[in-house]
Amino acid sequence: MKEKKTTPITIKDLAKELNLSPSTISRALSDHPKISQATKKLVSDKAEQSGFRLNAIASSFRSKKTKSIGIIAPRIDIDFHSRVISGIEDYAYKSGYHVIIFQSKDSYKMEKEILQNLQNMMVEGMIICLAMETKNFDHLKKLIKTKLPVVFYDRTPETFDTNKITINDFESAFNATEHLIKIGCKNIVHIAGNQSTGIFRARLEGYKAALKSYHLPLRDDHIFVTHSLSYQEGLTCAEKILELNPLPDGVFCANDYTAASVVKVLNKRKINVPEQVAIVGFSDYPIAQIIEPSLTTINDRAVQMGEAAAKMLIQHIQDQDFDIIDHQVITLKTELIVRESSTRKA
Amino acid sequence: MKEKKTTPITIKDLAKELNLSPSTISRALSDHPKISQATKKLVSDKAEQSGFRLNAIASSFRSKKTKSIGIIAPRIDIDFHSRVISGIEDYAYKSGYHVIIFQSKDSYKMEKEILQNLQNMMVEGMIICLAMETKNFDHLKKLIKTKLPVVFYDRTPETFDTNKITINDFESAFNATEHLIKIGCKNIVHIAGNQSTGIFRARLEGYKAALKSYHLPLRDDHIFVTHSLSYQEGLTCAEKILELNPLPDGVFCANDYTAASVVKVLNKRKINVPEQVAIVGFSDYPIAQIIEPSLTTINDRAVQMGEAAAKMLIQHIQDQDFDIIDHQVITLKTELIVRESSTRKA
DNA sequence: TTTTGTTAGGCAAATGTTTGCATTAATTAA
DNA sequence: TTAATTAATGCAAACATTTGCCTAACAAAA
Numbered sequence: 001m002k003e004k005k006t007t008p009i010t011i012k013d014l015a016k017e018l019n020l021s022p023s024t025i026s027r028a029l030s031d032h033p034k035i036s037q038a039t040k041k042l043v044s045d046k047a048e049q050s051g052f053r054l055n056a057i058a059s060s061f062r063s064k065k066t067k068s069i070g071i072i073a074p075r076i077d078i079d080f081h082s083r084v085i086s087g088i089e090d091y092a093y094k095s096g097y098h099v100i101i102f103q104s105k106d107s108y109k110m111e112k113e114i115l116q117n118l119q120n121m122m123v124e125g126m127i128i129c130l131a132m133e134t135k136n137f138d139h140l141k142k143l144i145k146t147k148l149p150v151v152f153y154d155r156t157p158e159t160f161d162t163n164k165i166t167i168n169d170f171e172s173a174f175n176a177t178e179h180l181i182k183i184g185c186k187n188i189v190h191i192a193g194n195q196s197t198g199i200f201r202a203r204l205e206g207y208k209a210a211l212k213s214y215h216l217p218l219r220d221d222h223i224f225v226t227h228s229l230s231y232q233e234g235l236t237c238a239e240k241i242l243e244l245n246p247l248p249d250g251v252f253c254a255n256d257y258t259a260a261s262v263v264k265v266l267n268k269r270k271i272n273v274p275e276q277v278a279i280v281g282f283s284d285y286p287i288a289q290i291i292e293p294s295l296t297t298i299n300d301r302a303v304q305m306g307e308a309a310a311k312m313l314i315q316h317i318q319d320q321d322f323d324i325i326d327h328q329v330i331t332l333k334t335e336l337i338v339r340e341s342s343t344r345k346a
Numbered sequence: 347m348k349e350k351k352t353t354p355i356t357i358k359d360l361a362k363e364l365n366l367s368p369s370t371i372s373r374a375l376s377d378h379p380k381i382s383q384a385t386k387k388l389v390s391d392k393a394e395q396s397g398f399r400l401n402a403i404a405s406s407f408r409s410k411k412t413k414s415i416g417i418i419a420p421r422i423d424i425d426f427h428s429r430v431i432s433g434i435e436d437y438a439y440k441s442g443y444h445v446i447i448f449q450s451k452d453s454y455k456m457e458k459e460i461l462q463n464l465q466n467m468m469v470e471g472m473i474i475c476l477a478m479e480t481k482n483f484d485h486l487k488k489l490i491k492t493k494l495p496v497v498f499y500d501r502t503p504e505t506f507d508t509n510k511i512t513i514n515d516f517e518s519a520f521n522a523t524e525h526l527i528k529i530g531c532k533n534i535v536h537i538a539g540n541q542s543t544g545i546f547r548a549r550l551e552g553y554k555a556a557l558k559s560y561h562l563p564l565r566d567d568h569i570f571v572t573h574s575l576s577y578q579e580g581l582t583c584a585e586k587i588l589e590l591n592p593l594p595d596g597v598f599c600a601n602d603y604t605a606a607s608v609v610k611v612l613n614k615r616k617i618n619v620p621e622q623v624a625i626v627g628f629s630d631y632p633i634a635q636i637i638e639p640s641l642t643t644i645n646d647r648a649v650q651m652g653e654a655a656a657k658m659l660i661q662h663i664q665d666q667d668f669d670i671i672d673h674q675v676i677t678l679k680t681e682l683i684v685r686e687s688s689t690r691k692a
Numbered sequence: 693t694t695t696t697g698t699t700a701g702g703c704a705a706a707t708g709t710t711t712g713c714a715t716t717a718a719t720t721a722a
Numbered sequence: 723t724t725a726a727t728t729a730a731t732g733c734a735a736a737c738a739t740t741t742g743c744c745t746a747a748c749a750a751a752a
Binding site for chain 1: 729730731732733734736737738739
Binding site: 006053054055056057058060061066068075076077078079082083085086089090093098099100101102103116117119120121122146231257260261264267268286287289290291292303 | 352399400401402403404406407412414421422423424425428429431432435436439444445446447448449462463465466467468492577603606607610613614632633635636637638649
């Protein structure tokens with residue numbers, strides 16, 4: 001029953017068959033300039049015809065180039081991350097790299113463990129979004145000291161300088177809040193994300209700054225801090241918002257899940273969105289277009305963020321000129337997408 | 347400016363320092379029974395203290411075990427796939443494997459190309475969801491002939507037998523339709539997926555079978571076949587449904603995006619869901635809970651599908667007993683989740 | 693004492709490719 | 723004709739680890 005494992009054809013086999021040396025085969029296969037066109041054709045034809053495949057492991061072993069990059073994301077079944085990763089994979093594939101993906105599940109322990117694995121695997125670079133639990137950055141600093149190219153996205157280290165791709169969360173939040181003010185809101189609530197994470201602090205600050213700059217009062221009971229901006233937490237916040245007196249006339253949420261929850265609860269209570277309460281979310285998740293009324297939100301450029309991260313990383317891997325760069329920070333433009341939830345009749 | 351590249355510590359270095367042979371170090375590190383506890387401790391302490399890391403590439407090269415599995419999905423920024431992949435990664439990680447991910451973008455050409463790459467990389471197994479374009483299965487048959495363990499999920503080959511994990515699309519669709527019938531619908535429309543794909547054909551058949559088994563007439567103009575079940579296509583279908591005379595009293599959609607579109611359009615036209623038209627979707631995407639009214643749908647077990655695929659694959663990789671198995675098919679139970687869009691007042 | 697067995701570890705080959713350097717053949721300049 | 727140059731290819735080492743087989747040392751059995 002047991003079939004004999006067919007041993008794969010190697011470069012040596014080809015060499016023997018063609019009466020050439022292994023080195024010539026190797027060079028012909030990688031289009032080396034010192035090999036004649038005739039020989040190259042000979043080799044590639046033979047390779048094709050005999051079903052030869054280059055052993056990538058042996059090749060990596062010898063050349064020290066694995067053509068692989070590691071990704072650590074908190075999880076991949078979240079719209080934002082799956083889009084970033086899609087962008088990374090796209091760009092990487094076009095550049096001849098492949099991606100190895102791990103989920104930290106927002107655990108510090110996992111993050112450290114994965115980092116170890118990835119280094120053993122000799123990836124040529126890494127793209128990382130920090131786990132929420134991560135407060136100690138020693139493992140990351142140590143990693144960077146090894147000179148392995150690393151790029152962080154979205155949730156990035158704050159206590160030291162490194163390569164990052166982010167959006168301007170402060171400004172985006174400012175714009176979102178300003179938009180509410182401009183359509184006439186005077187009493188604006190914010191549903192905030194976990195304050196141990198920089199981007200959510202920045203969004204809160206942006207909200208505050210907008211109020212301040214328009215001389216609107218800042219009320220503590222207008223800020224609702226959640227743990228993970230989940231749909232569930234959004235529902236609870238919405239209930240609490242309804243108890244506020246007077247009822248706010250605008251809500252800026254740090255993501256679209258919570259914003260959608262608020263819309264839903266207000267709809268149920270027959271409170272008109274946007275006339276009575278206008279709502280702005282963050283991230284432009286698919287639901288933003290689908291819910292009724294459709295949701296004004298911030299396009300957070302997830303796919304582009306992935307592409308930019310991959311591009312930056314691969315430049316650092318390949319380009320000599322980048323050796324001189326200590327670290328690089330790219331901030332992507334965001335865009336306020338105005339939809340029904342903040343469009344009041346004139 | 348250029349820092350000297352610190353050469354990594356190898357097994358040989360450890361051997362020299364401890365006056366042991368490389369083979370002993372290797373065995374100690376992998377907990378070989380023939381090495382004494384004392385030596386193991388010595389070695390692992392020294393390894394720890396000196397920052398040694400085992401070169402996984404060299405190890406793979408020699409042992410022919412890469413501990414990696416390849417995934418080919420149409421895309422990863424779609425809820426269903428990102429959840430499946432999350433399930434795969436989870437299970438694989440626990441079992442000591444890592445995953446390399448590629449997106450075929452539903453292109454046949456890409457699929458073939460990726461397959462080549464993956465084989466060169468010497469992954470120990472592959473998990474594949476077919477590209478929509480793929481009609482010719484030669485590349486896959488050839489792959490399977492190499493004895494490399496492969497598991498397909500969701501969109502699986504139909505012209506030959508192989509390892510698969512699917513749900514019972516026919517039965518799920520039957521149940522969904524039956525549910526509509528049982529709440530009193532007599533005039534049910536189906537929004538179908540691309541009919542070149544087996545699972546969408548099966549869903550259509552399930553719909554038809556349910557009508558038949560309840561002696562309801564089957565009308566051609568009640569079936570709307572879409573290209574990719576997108577939100578946009580859902581909107582167009584919904585408009586066409588409104589032109590039907592009489593207006594249908596139930597809609598079964600092959601996914602939640604189109605279902606959400608229909609809900610949205612009907613809401614806009616002030617047609618009451620579920621009283622006038624009841625709606626059932628498929629897949630239990632996050633939006634299903636968020637839209638108003640919330641959507642009755644089929645839980646398609648995406649995460650479990652990923653876990654099951656990884657489990658099956660890893661068994662085939664590791665377990666001698668599986669050599670005797672030619673192919674294996676697992677069909678997961680689905681679940682009808684009844685929500686507001688099909689709950690009529692008694 | 694000799695034989696047998698056991699335990700812990702060493703030797704050296706093997707893995708498939710790449711690459712610096714050497715070599716050969718062919719061409720050109722002198 | 724010969725030296726110098728160029729083009730095309732070969733040689734052999736190197737990469738870090740694993741593994742089949744061998745051996746030394748010691749203990750137990752005969």
